[in-house]
Amino acid sequence: MTESPAPYGAACPACEGSWPAAADRIAELSEGTLYLHTDQFFPGWSVLVLRRHATELFDLARDERGRLVEDVTHAARALKEAFDARKVNYALFGNLVPHIHWHLIPRLAGDPAPREPVFAVRHDAIELRPDDRAERIARIRDRLRR
Amino acid sequence: MTESPAPYGAACPACEGSWPAAADRIAELSEGTLYLHTDQFFPGWSVLVLRRHATELFDLARDERGRLVEDVTHAARALKEAFDARKVNYALFGNLVPHIHWHLIPRLAGDPAPREPVFAVRHDAIELRPDDRAERIARIRDRLRR
Numbered sequence: 001m002t003e004s005p006a007p008y009g010a011a012c013p014a015c016e017g018s019w020p021a022a023a024d025r026i027a028e029l030s031e032g033t034l035y036l037h038t039d040q041f042f043p044g045w046s047v048l049v050l051r052r053h054a055t056e057l058f059d060l061a062r063d064e065r066g067r068l069v070e071d072v073t074h075a076a077r078a079l080k081e082a083f084d085a086r087k088v089n090y091a092l093f094g095n096l097v098p099h100i101h102w103h104l105i106p107r108l109a110g111d112p113a114p115r116e117p118v119f120a121v122r123h124d125a126i127e128l129r130p131d132d133r134a135e136r137i138a139r140i141r142d143r144l145r146r
Numbered sequence: 147m148t149e150s151p152a153p154y155g156a157a158c159p160a161c162e163g164s165w166p167a168a169a170d171r172i173a174e175l176s177e178g179t180l181y182l183h184t185d186q187f188f189p190g191w192s193v194l195v196l197r198r199h200a201t202e203l204f205d206l207a208r209d210e211r212g213r214l215v216e217d218v219t220h221a222a223r224a225l226k227e228a229f230d231a232r233k234v235n236y237a238l239f240g241n242l243v244p245h246i247h248w249h250l251i252p253r254l255a256g257d258p259a260p261r262e263p264v265f266a267v268r269h270d271a272i273e274l275r276p277d278d279r280a281e282r283i284a285r286i287r288d289r290l291r292r
Binding site for chain 2 (some may be wrong): 055056057058062065066069070072073076077080087088089090091092093094095096098107114115116117119120
């Protein structure tokens with residue numbers, strides 16, 4: 001198990017707590033924290049952020065990696081159920097913020113580009129009003145508890 | 147553990163063996179088979195395909211999922227080492243072929259868009275000549291064995 005160097009010199013936004021926004025927090029899981037993605041053009045898009053700093057899957061100990069993937073799986077199932085998704089997409093990039101975080105995107109029946117990764121779909125970001133965001137977060141939380 | 151229905155009626159290209167191409171096979175790992183992606187615009191882009199048919203991470207038993215993620219991790223480390231990558235990207239979509247497969251993309255120093263997911267980068271696909279493809283496959287195999 002190795003600690004990866006923090007990106008941007010010492011300042012990692014995930015470690016500093018400046019990203020994701022606290023208001024988007026859905027739940028604390030075993031190894032990570034689940035947040036609603038700011039852009040809700042794809043409804044339910046969430047981000048699971050490892051609680052400690054590491055960059056690659058191979059930087060984690062096997063047990064830790066296993067628990068993280070159980071978090072990913074638990075969150076993915078909750079998103080599928082909460083939004084009656086046809087498919088879930090899972091992506092771990094870290095190109096902008098090289099602190100392990102998974103994009104978990106339920107792909108719904110009305111998806112505008114069901115055959116494409118969301119990253120290939122140009123669109124204007126949709127930021128929800130606070131009450132709509134809270135409703136969406138509550139819906140996911142409810143499914144995580146089942 | 148549930149078996150997901152095969153996509154496209156009975157015909158799943160991964161189960162039928164029509165995709166990925168046998169010539170692109172790099173190695174058999176514990177739960178999946180690693181292939182070189184046909185498009186090598188991003189050098190080293192590989193695809194790890196689960197040997198049996200399943201669609202979502204939550205369709206797998208925990209032990210099987212754990213072994214699959216160890217395969218992903220082993221392959222990602224080999225790709226990082228083989229190409230001296232700055233970062234590895236990991237993506238499990240299944241939008242076109244809903245049979246679990248991971249895109250593993252080493253992001254190199256000369257990457258044309260290092261801050262973007264590769265899926266957002268429009269480009270003409272680069273298909274290698276057979277001897278160049280074989281050389282690339284051999285380079286990854288060598289790293290997998292270490």
